[in-house]
Amino acid sequence: MTAIDRARTILVTGGAGFIGSNFIRYVLTRTDFTGIVVNFDKLTYAGNPASLADIAERFGSRYVLERGDICDADQVHGVFAKHAPSLVVHFAAESHVDRSIHGPAAFIETNITGTFVMLEAVRQAWKDRSDVRFHHISTDEVYGSLGPTGQFHETTAYDPRSPYSASKASSDHLVRAYHHTYGLPVTVSNCSNNYGPFHFPEKLIPLVILNALEGKLLPVYGDGANVRDWLYVEDHCEAVWTILTSGRTGETYNIGGECEQRNIDVVTAICDILEELKPRQQGRYRDLIAYVRDRPGHDRRYAINCDKLKHELGWRPKHDFTDGLRQTVLWYLQNAEWVASVRSGEYRTWIERNYADRNS
Ligand code: NAD
Ligand code: TYD
Numbered sequence: 001m002t003a004i005d006r007a008r009t010i011l012v013t014g015g016a017g018f019i020g021s022n023f024i025r026y027v028l029t030r031t032d033f034t035g036i037v038v039n040f041d042k043l044t045y046a047g048n049p050a051s052l053a054d055i056a057e058r059f060g061s062r063y064v065l066e067r068g069d070i071c072d073a074d075q076v077h078g079v080f081a082k083h084a085p086s087l088v089v090h091f092a093a094e095s096h097v098d099r100s101i102h103g104p105a106a107f108i109e110t111n112i113t114g115t116f117v118m119l120e121a122v123r124q125a126w127k128d129r130s131d132v133r134f135h136h137i138s139t140d141e142v143y144g145s146l147g148p149t150g151q152f153h154e155t156t157a158y159d160p161r162s163p164y165s166a167s168k169a170s171s172d173h174l175v176r177a178y179h180h181t182y183g184l185p186v187t188v189s190n191c192s193n194n195y196g197p198f199h200f201p202e203k204l205i206p207l208v209i210l211n212a213l214e215g216k217l218l219p220v221y222g223d224g225a226n227v228r229d230w231l232y233v234e235d236h237c238e239a240v241w242t243i244l245t246s247g248r249t250g251e252t253y254n255i256g257g258e259c260e261q262r263n264i265d266v267v268t269a270i271c272d273i274l275e276e277l278k279p280r281q282q283g284r285y286r287d288l289i290a291y292v293r294d295r296p297g298h299d300r301r302y303a304i305n306c307d308k309l310k311h312e313l314g315w316r317p318k319h320d321f322t323d324g325l326r327q328t329v330l331w332y333l334q335n336a337e338w339v340a341s342v343r344s345g346e347y348r349t350w351i352e353r354n355y356a357d358r359n360s
Pocket of ligand 2: 096097098193204205219220221226228263
């Protein structure tokens with residue numbers, strides 16, 4: 001039996017964020033899972049219940065939102081006592097590299113301490129019920145930065161270079177240590193850059209789409225030649241589901257889009273899609289591109305090798321970048337209300353401060 005066969009309740013941490021909300025939607029609408037999904041989320045600036053409003057309405061008691069902090073052991077144990085989940089999928093994290101440079105403390109707290117608190121709760125639950133499983137969501141950024149050639153494999157030595165990636169690396173080590181030391185049944189996945197609907201507009205792709213629509217500058221860090229490997233978020237969700245249904249306990253799986261793109265090419269591609277879907281009244285979207293001061297310690301290139309997941313478990317990315325990017329731009333054009341709700345409040349303060357710092 002797989003982790004999913006046994007699971008009657010899945011606890012998803014960070015399910016109100018970008019990937020977590022897409023994952024919950026995927027589980028409830030695209031798989032044969034018949035149990036309950038509990039979304040445990042602190043609802044930080046990056047978490048928005050509106051991302052799952054339709055799911056809450058459609059699935060009633062099969063979808064439960066519990067507001068809480070993964071760093072608070074009492075709250076975490078309370079959720080375990082109330083829902084007795086047999087599978088935990090751990091997305092909750094501080095996720096933005098630029099923020100980690102300005103204020104690393106929250107990254108250490110949530111990504112390291114929060115993961116430790118989750119592991120302790122799972123270990124406790126597992127002592128009573130041997131069917132409990134933990135899946136940890138991580139990033140390719142733990143492997144460091146590549147030159148013009150080469151790829152990250154599951155066996156590549158960790159070399160994190162930002163406070164964000166260092167905190168994720170630390171959490172990955174903790175998860176594996178709990179497997180080796182206590183025998184806790186865990187799996188880990190390290191994924192490349194995601195894009196798609198419900199992406200918080202501090203990250204490159206949604207930021208560029210929305211700035212362009214508002215006639216604001218499109219900030220490209222440094223020379224724009226840094227490379228990221230882009231994966232449509234639904235493909236990531238499917239990969240995680242594949243690992244949950246057929247992955248081997250104790251194993252790590254890389255997930256990637258096999259789609260390396262230079263940042264400047266991503267930005268111009270968005271401009272060209274917008275030019276077609278919503279032509280600019282004066283000038284062209286490309287005129288808004290502005291090369292700005294580089295991110296400190298900016299990793300040059302990421303490229304992930306996901307052969308293990310492809311060959312062992314039969315997963316492969318289904319969306320190509322041209323179609324996925326177009327769908328994403330269309331989604332932002334059609335979801336102005338969601339955009340307005342996530343761009344209010346604390347987010348605005350942050351983005352203004354970040355621009356001021358970068359342009360000074
Ligand atoms: P996100 O910032 O959009 O969402 C994070 C979610 O976690 C939010 O809903 C937030 O409210 C919640 N959260 C934050 N701190 C919390 C706490 N202390 N307790 C409970 N909830 C808390 O992030 P994302 O882009 O969806 O990333 C999700 C996961 O995937 C992260 O672990 C990230 O490291 C990983 N990842 C992201 C990418 C990417 O391209 N976005 C790529 C690879 C891996
Ligand atoms: P981002 O979306 O922040 O993801 P990550 O840092 O996790 O890869 O950034 C993607 C790439 O785009 C990264 O190389 C930094 C760059 N970037 C810009 O050039 N301009 C921007 O305004 C942002 C947010 C990112």
